[in-house]
Amino acid sequence: MENLLRVGVISSTHGVKGEVKVFPTTDDAGRFKNLKKxxxxxxxxxxDLEIQGVKFFKNxxxxxxxxYDSINEIEKYKGKDLLITRDQAVDLGPDENFIVDLIGLRVITEDGNEFGTLTDVLKTGANDVYEVKTTDGKEVLLPAIRECVLxxxxxxxxxxxxxxDGLLD
Incomplete structure (x- = not known):
């Protein structure tokens, strides 16, 4: 299990005083207010970077x-990941998992047959969708709902x- 979890990616600089725009890769961008590093x-x-200030702008x-007090000191980090340790992570509810823990899991059917490997988790409005590469090399999308993911x-x-019914058509 990975000990480091990605919470964001530096997308660009913001102003000239060393601030950066971060695209959050966490479900709750508000969690940055509680992060100290x-x-x-x-x-x-x-x-290790210590967070001195947090603001929100659109998404x-x-x-x-x-x-880091100037644009010149920070702009070289555009496109780089921001990580936290697992002990800094938010508490998960029942039946919740970190995406990083799901990627690579073997997918088996309810009757015990090997189906494939979970390759990605897509975030949609209603529910997550698991992308699975089947044993015969096809890509299948499975809704992460109770009726499908047992x-x-x-x-x-x-x-x-x-x-x-209908998922493999």
Whole structure:
């Protein structure tokens, strides 16, 4: 299980005083108000950054990091991920999982047959949708609803599903 969870991606700078626009990859962008630090993944290294200020603009979060006071110091980090440790993560409710924990799980049917591998989770308005690469190489979309996803077993790394009529047509 991954210990680091992505909460956002730096999309661009904001102004000239070292602020950045962050596209949140978390369900609740408001959680940035409670974060004191994040980990910046530069691709070569991971750096701890202390959050000095948080603002919101449309669907973006504007962050100011302590020690970064000009656009020149921060613009090289555009496109880089912001991570948190699992102990900083929000508490999940029953039947909720972090997407990073679901990717790569084996998908089996309710009668025990191997169906494929969960490759992505798509966020839609009504419910999430699991993208599954089947054992014969096809891509199938399964709604993450109780009638279709019967059990997620992180310990055994499996998702048990019921293939509803019409889903494979």
């Amino acid at each position: 994040v980990i910046l993944d530069t691709g070569r290294e991971q750096m 973006m979060v504007i962050l100011k990091f302590k020690g 059990k997620v077993d992180l310990e055994n790394k499996t998702v048990t599903v019921h293939i509803m």
